[in-house]
Amino acid sequence: MSRTRGYLILLLSALIPVMTAAAVGAAERSTCLSCHGERKILNKGTHLYIDPAKYESTTHERIGCVACHTGVTPRHPADGVRPSRAKCEECHAAVYAEYEKSSHSAYAGCTDCHKPHAVKPLLAVSGRDINIQCAKCHDNSATVKSHAKWLPQAALHIDALPCITCHTGSKETVITLYMAKRAGDSRLGGVALAGYEDLRSFIPPGKKIGRVIDSNGDGAVSLDELKAFNTSSQFKHISLLGTMMPEVVTHSFQILANRWDCTFCHASGPNAQQTSQLAFPEQGGTYSRMIVEKGAILDILYGTPDFYMTGFTRNKTLSIIGILIVASGLMVPILHGTLRFLTRSRRKER
Amino acid sequence: MTEQTPPEQVYLTPTPVRIWHWLNALGIVTLCVTGIQIRFPEYANIFGTYKAAIRLHDIAGITVSISFLLWIFYYLVVARNIAKVYVPTLADIKSGLFQQAFFYFFNYFLGKDNPHTATPDNKFNAIQKVTYFMTMFLLIPLVVVSGLLLMNIAPLRAWIIAIGGIKFLVDAHYLLACSFFAFLCVHVYMATLGHTPFAHFRQMWTGWEKMEHTG
Numbered sequence: 001m002s003r004t005r006g007y008l009i010l011l012l013s014a015l016i017p018v019m020t021a022a023a024v025g026a027a028e029r030s031t032c033l034s035c036h037g038e039r040k041i042l043n044k045g046t047h048l049y050i051d052p053a054k055y056e057s058t059t060h061e062r063i064g065c066v067a068c069h070t071g072v073t074p075r076h077p078a079d080g081v082r083p084s085r086a087k088c089e090e091c092h093a094a095v096y097a098e099y100e101k102s103s104h105s106a107y108a109g110c111t112d113c114h115k116p117h118a119v120k121p122l123l124a125v126s127g128r129d130i131n132i133q134c135a136k137c138h139d140n141s142a143t144v145k146s147h148a149k150w151l152p153q154a155a156l157h158i159d160a161l162p163c164i165t166c167h168t169g170s171k172e173t174v175i176t177l178y179m180a181k182r183a184g185d186s187r188l189g190g191v192a193l194a195g196y197e198d199l200r201s202f203i204p205p206g207k208k209i210g211r212v213i214d215s216n217g218d219g220a221v222s223l224d225e226l227k228a229f230n231t232s233s234q235f236k237h238i239s240l241l242g243t244m245m246p247e248v249v250t251h252s253f254q255i256l257a258n259r260w261d262c263t264f265c266h267a268s269g270p271n272a273q274q275t276s277q278l279a280f281p282e283q284g285g286t287y288s289r290m291i292v293e294k295g296a297i298l299d300i301l302y303g304t305p306d307f308y309m310t311g312f313t314r315n316k317t318l319s320i321i322g323i324l325i326v327a328s329g330l331m332v333p334i335l336h337g338t339l340r341f342l343t344r345s346r347r348k349e350r
Numbered sequence: 351m352t353e354q355t356p357p358e359q360v361y362l363t364p365t366p367v368r369i370w371h372w373l374n375a376l377g378i379v380t381l382c383v384t385g386i387q388i389r390f391p392e393y394a395n396i397f398g399t400y401k402a403a404i405r406l407h408d409i410a411g412i413t414v415s416i417s418f419l420l421w422i423f424y425y426l427v428v429a430r431n432i433a434k435v436y437v438p439t440l441a442d443i444k445s446g447l448f449q450q451a452f453f454y455f456f457n458y459f460l461g462k463d464n465p466h467t468a469t470p471d472n473k474f475n476a477i478q479k480v481t482y483f484m485t486m487f488l489l490i491p492l493v494v495v496s497g498l499l500l501m502n503i504a505p506l507r508a509w510i511i512a513i514g515g516i517k518f519l520v521d522a523h524y525l526l527a528c529s530f531f532a533f534l535c536v537h538v539y540m541a542t543l544g545h546t547p548f549a550h551f552r553q554m555w556t557g558w559e560k561m562e563h564t565g
Contacts, residue, residue: 152404156504182508190508239511262400267391305515306507311391311400318521319389322528329532333539339459347461 032065035077054118057284068116088116099251108137124286126178126193126279127162127243134163152262160243166259170246173265175276175297176289177240177304179212194238196281202234209280210290221278221292227302240278242297242307266311362473362559366424371554373417380410382531389524411497418490434471436486438479446476458543468559481533489530496523 035041037052055061066072071084088110089096099105113133120129135143140158148154165173181198183190196209203211213221213229229235244265258264276297279287296303300315307313363371384407387394397403425432438446449465454477458464466475474482496519499506503516510516544550545560553559 150401152401152408153501153503159504191511239515262404263391266400300521301515301518305517306511308516308520310388310404310520313517314389315521318524322524325525325528326531326535329535332536336454337539343459343461346459349461 029061029064032072050117053284057124057286058117058119059121060116060119095251102251102253104251104253112136120286122245122249123289124282126287127160127165127176127245128178128193129285130162130164131158138163160241162243162245164246164249165244167253167255168246169250169252169254169256170248171256172247173244174247175242175307176245177242177276177278177292177297177307178287179279179281180239180241180306182237191239191241193241194281195285196283199238199281208288209282210278210288212280213278214290219290221290221296223293223296223299223303226292226296226299226304230302230305239306240304242276242304242309263311266309358561359558360469360561361557362468362470362553363557364429365557366428367421368554368557370417370421370424374414374421377410377414377417378530378534380406381414382527382534384410385524385527408501411494411501414490415494415498418486418494421486431471435473436479436483438476438483442476442479447480450475450477454540454543467561481537485530485533489526489533493523493526493530496526 033050033052033055036048036050037055039049041048060068068086069083070086071081073079073081076083092110096110099110144155144158147158151157164170179194179199180191181194183192199209199212203209207217210219210221211217212235213225215225215228226240230240275294276292277289278292279289282288297307297313298315300318304313383396384403387396387400387403388407391400391403397406422432425435429435446466453462453465464475468474499510499519500516500523503510507516510519513519541550541554542548544553549560
């Protein structure tokens with residue numbers, strides 16, 4: 001009993017500073033945003049403006065402004081002192097050390113890719129969001145051109161995959177499905193990723209966006225739910241596009257040797273690749289993830305009709321049907337040839 | 351030229367058609383073999399790397415597509431007898447199919463003569479006509495179109511979604527290719543049923559066919 005009480009006291013003493021920091025953080029955050037969250041501050045410098053909606057979805061928002069800008073005085077900005085800025089490595093030492101060793105670090109710092117007031121966790125961004133960051137330095141057409149020297153269907157790969165799927169230290173990948181909408185009124189006008197606003201009308205008020213497909217609300221997407229979604233005329237403008245995301249995040253930006261081998265992706269190989277998840281767009285441009293029933297992406301028609309990876313997501317039943325068709329073709333020479341051989345003497349007589 | 355030719359031989363297949371045929375044969379065999387590696391990479395590694403199989407498959411696919419267009423051009427513009435040679439007549443459907451099937455599956459083994467005699471304007475028997483008609487006007491165009499869509503997924507994604515999705519397209523391409531493979535097995539075997547096992551192969555190489563005695 002006394003031991004339990006001791007644990008409780010320890011737990012409370014650990015939580016108190018966190019809760020206090022959060023409460024203090026919330027108070028000073030609203031103070032800071034009362035100026036820095038207003039667009040009129042753009043007149044004094046674009047770097048001074050913090051988009052409250054984007055900032056709200058960051059992990060940095062939870063620790064508060066002064067956690068990084070420690071030099072802010074109560075008289076700011078009248079005191080004329082420019083507040084200090086924390087260095088990324090003060091908190092992200094391990095990531096920083098890993099990144100410093102990569103060839104990338106000579107060309108870009110942390111904030112060139114991750115804006116501290118808008119940064120989102122990996123799982124909250126789409127593959128296309130990631131590639132938009134990469135394209136700031138790596139021009140898309142030049143990237144396609146350089147990859148086309150060795151990679152078949154380079155444009156398709158660059159379009160469908162986030163760069164970090166190959167340029168990573170993550171050994172495994174996971175299939176992620178995104179909801180896409182027609183880019184225009186025409187059936188043939190191209191597709192773009194669907195946002196929260198595109199899907200909101202499909203769910204009852206107050207329900208999570210995942211209910212667009214997860215109709216029973218169990219927090220997972222089954223094959224039956226995928227079939228219902230893909231065959232419903234209600235969603236004829238919405239489709240599911242698939243991509244491969246790294247299973248873990250690294251900042252090494254290396255290319256693992258097996259990524260040069262097409263069969264790393266294009267073979268029914270690693271079990272991890274049989275797992276897939278569905279990314280639902282949330283308010284504020286982030287994504288929430290929901291696990292998809294194992295094997296659903298291998299369904300012939302209704303699971304994921306717009307996602308196929310050659311040699312990987314092939315359907316077993318269909319493969320067998322194809323082999324039977326070929327076998328039936330082979331049976332003709334085998335059977336006819338056998339009878340032909342057995343009747344050769346009779347034909348010679350004629 | 352005709353005067354120097356032995357009377358029992360007939361010039362059945364003009365040079366452009368023979369060039370098309372062998373180009374097509376090479377392309378289709380390449381497509382089938384590379385296709386096996388593309389669909390079943392963990393079981394078949396015929397060309398060293400997956401990339402090599404893909405590249406070869408693409409090249410063979412383009413070759414077959416171009417040769418198909420040349421075939422259409424030749425028969426429509428130069429020979430102008432595509433309907434006569436390839437489109438089955440009502441008589442072919444009503445009685446020719448049965449007669450020819452009866453020969454292949456019964457009379458042939460008894461050593462009886464083929465009911466059909468090939469001439470330049472009536473090269474194919476009823477079974478051949480129906481089979482080649484289906485192959486040339488249905489199977490090849492569908493395989494070619496689905497293959498071209500699959501080679502250009504990124505720019506044509508909206509089109510692909512409109513026709514039922516990429517999985518439908520890939521599955522259709524695969525099953526059509528399997529049908530083609532099956533056709534190929536039967537086609538090559540049937541070609542050995544001439545008066546000698548290599549008579550039809552020789553004809554498709556030289557253009558000249560020795561007339562079979564119809565009795």
